[in-house]
Amino acid sequence: MNSWRLRALRIAIALLPVLAFAVGTPLLNHVEPRIVGLPLNLAWIILWILLTPLCLLAIERLRNVKT
Amino acid sequence: MLSSALAGRIALSIVAVVIAGTIAFALLNLKRGRVDPTEYAIGGRSFGTIFLWVLLAGEIYTAFTFLGAAGWVYLHGAAAYYIPAYGAIGYLVGYALLPRIRRLGAERGLVTAPDLLANYYRSPRLGVLAAILYVILALPYVTLQLSGLQIVLSSAGYGWLDGAIGAAVAFTAIALFTFTAGLRGTAWASLVKDGLVLAVVLFAGIALPIHFFGSLGGMFAQLQRTNAALLTLPTGDAPFGQVWFITTVLFTGIGFYMGPHSIAATFSARSDNTLRRNAMLLPLYSIVLIVIFFAGYAALLLVPGLHGHAADQSFLLVIARYYPPWVMGFVAGAGALAALVPSSALILASAAIVVRNIVRPAFPGRIDERHETMAMRVAVIAISAAALLAWWLAPETLGSLLLVYYSGITQFLPGVVGAAFGLRLRGIAVTLGLAAGVVTAALLTYVLAHLGFNPGFGGLIANLLVVALVEWLAPKTKTSPPMANSSFEAPTTD
Structure with missing residues (x-):
């Protein structure tokens, strides 16, 4: 991959948590179905708190890819 | 049942031991010897992953978070989810931004956020x-911590002692420590502080719901029966x-690291990789907030009917009612540290700013490097005294100034991002x-209060428009891009 595409890919990955938190949460504005007893919207937030470090890890890995 | 005077003495003694022990532990770990201004204000640019973890996350989650997040959930339910949401976005922005800021700081000998600009x-x-x-934005933030401290100490005093005096004493101790x-x-x-807060939060957020409702699921099932409307956001622009x-999460997220103490913490980092590694780990800190939400929801079911600021005390009331005073002592001790330690960081950053960016330009050549550390120390005492006095005399005014804290600091974003990414x-x-x-942000907040969107956003749009307009109108000069050997000499401190 060339460096331009790598950069675009990293930005796209960075946008995933941003959209998930800022737009996803208000759209998934429901209690049901409850996930392991938690309301859906709260479970969604917890899921993305756990996924955000993985997104950053992926971005960091891509930073070190030789172009 | 213990008398409230005895319970108050037990709990407050534990709080005092927690605060004194923390100060003693920190002092014992300090190196002896001459302290230059870079060491005093930003740890000599030497901090590794663990210190940055506590400075870049822990110092942002203050007593306001500790009490306020539970209070928010108690009053507004799902709206409080904006706090971990903007935090995670803040860490993403930090991953891209902070290493660049640190590099500029190390290359040019910068110590404060205004130094950078x-x-x-x-x-x-x-x-x-x-x-x-x-400084104007930071001062109300410090006085807010004092109010938080007062709430914590009043709860731990069981009505036996007025929290205000205790708050003033503890704050004076932390000012001398700083x-x-x-x-x-x-x-x-x-x-x-972070260790103790974590222990207390896990107790309050996990043990409380299980103790009273059997499980987290049991608690939410009951909430759905009694407070269903709180579990989702009001629709549209209510x-x-x-x-x-959406607007608050995005706006507060991009402004997450614009606070003066966050920029100082960034300059304190040893390397770019330290900051990047940190950004990857920091989102996990938000789990603490989720657990505080559980405590807030438990408090809503156990001590219903609190309004306004009283809701901030909700989970302390649960502790006071259902647990022995020594438990309250540790919970309040953690709460007190959550108020005091971030105050210390904020006062320190403000003191460095006052000395380097207000006093020094006003009296050129009067404060050389040897005297700069002492000048910062004096400024620490002066700012602490000002915060204490302002809190004592006019807490209401300051509370309303705080409304523009995040709206205000995020206005630094264009300048800081421009510098970090080398924009001309x-x-x-x-x-x-x-x-x-x-x-603009202040006008939207105070004049057109209660918008359906975040007022800081309006300010940021005005900010960017003015930047673009001036850039477009300004005469085209053949200036070179800003370089390290600029005419405005950075005060070097190495």
């Missing part, structure tokens, strides 16, 4: 404006509704944009 844009005027704004210890001491204290959520903006454009942004 004044040096990069070669505009001492911008430095002074930024410095004054930062005077002595500098940022390295604050970082050590922060380590203790107060704390969906539009408010003019100092005058950034200066006028900053002023326009702060004024």
Whole structure:
């Protein structure tokens, strides 16, 4: 991959948590179905708190890819 | 049942031991010897992953978070989810931004946030404006911590002792500690604080719901029966509704690291990789907030009917009612540290700003490097005294100033991002944009209160428009891009 595409890919990955938190949460504005007893919207937030470090890890890995 | 006087004595004694122990631990870990201003204000640019973890996350989650997040959930339910949401976005922005800021700081000998702007844009005027704004915005934030401290100590006193006096005493102790210890001491204290806060939060958020409702699921099932409307956001542009959520999460997230103490913490980092590694780990810190939400929801079911600021005490009331005083002692001890330690970081950053970006430009050549550390120490005491006095005399006014804290500091974003990414903006454009942004945000907050969207966003749009307009109108000069050997000499401190 060339460096331009790598950069675009990293930005796209960075946008995933941003959209998930800022737009996803208000759209998934429901209690049901409850996930392991938690309301859906709260479970969604917890899921993305756990996924955000993985997104950053992926971005960091891509930073070190030789172009 | 113990008398309230005895319970108060037990709990407050534990709080006192927790605070004194934390200060003693931090002081014991300090190196002896001469302290230059870079060491005092930003730990000599030597901090590794653990110190940065506590400074870049722990110092942002203050007593306001500790009590306020539970209070928010108690009053507004799902609207409180904006707090972990903007935090995670803040860490993403930090991953891209902070290593660049650190590099500029190390190359050019920068210590404070206004140093960064004044040096990069070669505009001492911008430095002074930024410095004054930062101090005006930071002071109410410190007094808010004092109010938080008062709530914690009043709860731990069981009505036996007025929290205000205790808050003033504890705050004076932390001011003297900051005077002595500098940022390295604050970082050590922060380590203790975060450990204790984590223990207390896990107890309150996990043990409370299981104790009273059998399980977390049991608690939410009951909430759904009694408070179903709280578990989702109001629709559309209602107060704390969906539009408010989206704008607030985005706006507060991008401004997450614009606080003066966050920029100072960034300069304290040893390397770019330390900051990047941190950004990857920091989102996990938000789990603490989720657990605080559980405590807030439990409090809503156990001590219903609190309104306004009283809701901030909700989970302390649960502890006071259902647990022995020694438990209250540790919970309140953690709460007190959550107020005191971030205050210390904020006061220290403000003191460095006052000395380097207000006093030094006003009296050129009067404060040389040897005297700079002492000047910062004096400023620490002066700012602490001002905060204490302002809190004592006019807490209401300051509370309303705080409404613009995040709206205000985020207006620094264009200038800081421009510097970090090497944009060739003019100092005058950034200066006028900053002023326009702060004024617009303040007007939207105070004059047109209760918008369906975040008022800071309006300010940021005005800010960017002014920057673009000035850049477009300004005469095209053949200036070179801002370089390290600028005419405005960065105060070097190596």
